Amino acid sequence: MRYRSTPALLSTNGVDLDHWRQPVGRIPVDMEPARNSGKCVVGYHGALARWIDFDLIRRIADDERYHVVLIGYEHDESFRDSGLDDHPCVSFLGSKSYFDLNKYAAHYDVAILPFKRYELTESVSPVKLFEYMAAGKPVVTTDLQECFKYESCLVSDTSDLFMENLHIAAAAKNDPEYLAVLAAEANKNSWHEKAISVFRQSGVNNLPVVEVQGTPLESDDIPLDMKTKISSPFYKYLRKMFWSLPIADDSKERLITAARSLGREIRGASQPRISLEGHGERLESYVSQVLSTPKKVSSEYVGLGAEPFVRADADPKLLAYYLPQFHPTKENDEWWGLGTTEWNNVSRAVPQFVGHYQPRLPGELGYYDLRIEDNLVRQVELARNYGLFGFAFYYYWFDGVRLLDKPLDMFVESKRIDFPFCLCWANESWTRRFDGTCGEILMKQSETVESYSSFIDGAIEYMKSKKYIRVDGRPLLIIYRPSLVPDCAYTLKMWRARCIESDVGSPYIIGVKENTWLDKDLLALGFDAQTEFHPGTVFHQCSDISASMNYVRQDFGGLVMDYADIVSNKKYFNYDFPKMYRAVMPMWDNTARRDNKGMIFHGASPALYKQWLKDVITYQNSSQDLPDRFVFINAWNEWGEGAYLEPDRYYGYAYLNATKEALEESR
Known part of the structure; x- marks a missing residue:
């Protein structure tokens, strides 16, 4: 096979064995009628389209021995025209998520590929073929070219032979020798x-x-x-x-x-995957580092300052993103186990290489619980005393369902707290990536105009607070994923109209410059302004130093980027966009969440962060196209991503002190 004049390699489809070999669970409710029919369940999942032989499926359903289960998306009108949806021995269950499909396939007796044979199907490599194999289901197919190479496939070139093979497959579904062939061919694919x-x-x-x-x-x-x-x-x-x-x-x-x-x-730049034998010096350094963790402090360590920051009118307004994940919720209890918070991730982190700053242990505030008002009060005291203007709270709203709302509500309602805040809507579905496992959706946020229209009503209630940050009288709203906003111009226009009707004023809406959407003109989509969000925005400018690390974990598959290079070469000024608020990250290391798959910005320090912040303040002070001088910091307390200003045991209050000094030295 060749593409133009360049040699290419052809690889047919494959299968995720772990997914399709999960233990058999309960029969899905909508599959119970088929499973309880007393007949052999013949299953097919995939597109329902003109290349499917619906006449063959009808013949199977007409045979009193079988009940057919069809799962899939109606690609065209052919299934509807077939009339099979009304057949008493056909259960059409509609389209299912890939993450649920294995739960259905586990209850097939026999799986089929009822494709017609013509030009299109001659060139296919049906992924469902290998899914059937991995699930341990006998496979009966029409005479697709791809299927002839597999011993486990019962290939049929006529409908009569297909029916005969169906009978053979039903008898072989529990045969150890046949199942062994199925498993072996699944493994190879x-x-x-x-x-x-x-x-x-x-x-x-x-x-x-x-x-x-x-x-x-x-x-x-x-x-x-x-x-x-x-x-x-x-x-x-x-x-x-x-x-x-x-x-x-x-x-x-x-x-x-x-x-x-x-x-x-x-590339020959790191050690091969070998045993630890003969690496005594590296191990000695690593063990020494780990054992010193509880007591070791940085040479840049700074204690609690005595003099609080005094804001001047000309000072920029530093807004730090605030994560409200540090308290148990019923949802996290259900998904992760009783009492799970972000601290569970933080506490499990280990160094991936010699000199890697992990684990990160909190300082004065400890492993705090955000159900306790005193913790919020002290966070605000620290933030104000070291120069922060306000918090940008992550707002978790999913098709009308709120998560992690207690700290924000307590912050707004507390008479002990007088500190500016705004909302940053994390407008994406909630997935298991919280602990670095997979992207299985736990709480879906629909990308529909209807859902997005409803979002603004909840946000308006917070905009009514006297503490809410405003830009020329307009409430500030940040959208984390502009790329996911449906019919963006219309949606933002509708939000503004709804806010005006509610007497909170037209919101000043800032869109985050996403890593994969940097070239998109957010202003043309209706946003009032845009902002960096690191490391995403600056990532394309960063130097990858992964190959130069002295790894102890030889299976480290993440990325190690050079923080010092960003600052010393001012990589954050390699790009610019109209009406863009600048941002800074004090550090970044999400191995607490993602273990050996994380991304680490190695070499971060309070001094480098201070220089970056000073550079950005100078830039922001000279900006002529923005109505206010915001600088965004990622983050106040993203401990699981190693991005925080709060005091820790190693640096003490050094990052907070660097924030204060950067402001004072930039006047």
Whole structure:
């Protein structure tokens, strides 16, 4: 196979074995009629379209031995025209999420591929074929070219033979020898094996071993050079296609982790995946670092300051993002276990290499609980005393359902707290990425105009507070993911009208410059202004130093970026956009959440952060196209992402002190 004049490798579809081999659970409610019919359940999941042989499916349903279950999206009118939805022995269950599909397939007796044979289907590699295999279901197919190569497939070139093979498959569904063949062929078609095959065809044979649920597998990818990656439209296309693959996100993460680890070894810049024998010096340094954690302090450590910051009229307004995740909720109890908060992630962090600053232990405030008002009061005291103007609270609203609302409500209602705040709507679905596992959706935020229209009503109640931040009398609202706002211009216009009707004034809406949407003109979409949000906005300018680290974990598959390089070379000024508020991150390290798959900005320090903040303050003071001088800081308390100003045991109040000094020295 060739694409134009460039040689290319062809890889057929594969399967996520872990996903399809999960233990069989309860019969889904809408599948119970089929399962309880007393008949052999014949299952198909996939598109319902003109290439499906609906006449063959009707013949199966007409046979009193079978009940057919169809799951899938109606690609065209062909299924409706077939009349099968009214057949008493056909259960059409509609389209299902990939993350639920395995729960249905587990209750098939036999799985089928009833494709017509013509030009389109001659070239397909049906992913459901391998899903059936991995689920341990006998497979009966029409005579698709792809299916002839598999011993487990009962291939049929006529409808009579298909019916005969269906009878054979039903009898073989519990046969150990047949099931062993199914399992073996599924194993050969896992995504891991597909990746290994591609690399071997490419001449890469010395592949490191990766543990996946106790099974040794080989690595899967060779990453492009960072500079090539971030500028390549082809890479962006591949990235988009990769994340749209029908594989569980945790498996995708394992592939990426293995790829990065392999890439460093191929470039010869890091140690191979070997035992710890013979690495005594490195181990000694690592052990010394870990054992000193409880008492060690930085040379830049600063104690609590005696003189509070005194704001001048000309000072910029520093707004720090505030995470309200530090208290138990019934939802987190259900999803993660009783009492789970962000501190669970923070407490499990370990150094990935010698000199890696983990774990991060809180200082004065300890492992605080945001159900306690005293903690909020002290946070505000610290923020004000060191120069912050206000907090931008992350606002979690999902199709009308609120999460993590207690700290914000307590902040607004408390008479002991007099400190400005605004909302930053985290307008994306809530997933299991909170603890670094996968992207399974826990709380969905629909991307519909109807849902987004309802959002503003809840926000208006907070805008009525005297503490709410305003820009020329207009309440400030930040949108975290502008790319997800449906019919953006209309939605923002509707929000403004609703706010005016509610007497809070037309909101001043700022959109975040997303990493994958940097070139989009947010002003043209209706936003009043835009803002950086690091590390996303600056990421494309950063230097990747992953290959130079002295790793103890040889399976580290994350990224290590150079924080000092950003500041010393002022990479944050390599780009500019109209009406853009600048931002700063004191540090960043999300290995607490993502373990060996995290991204670390190594070399961050209070001094470097101070310089970055001073540079941005100078820039913001000279800006002529913005009505106010906001500077955004990520973040006040993102401990799980290693991005915080709050005091810790290692630096003390050094980052807060650097904030105060940057303001005072910039006057």
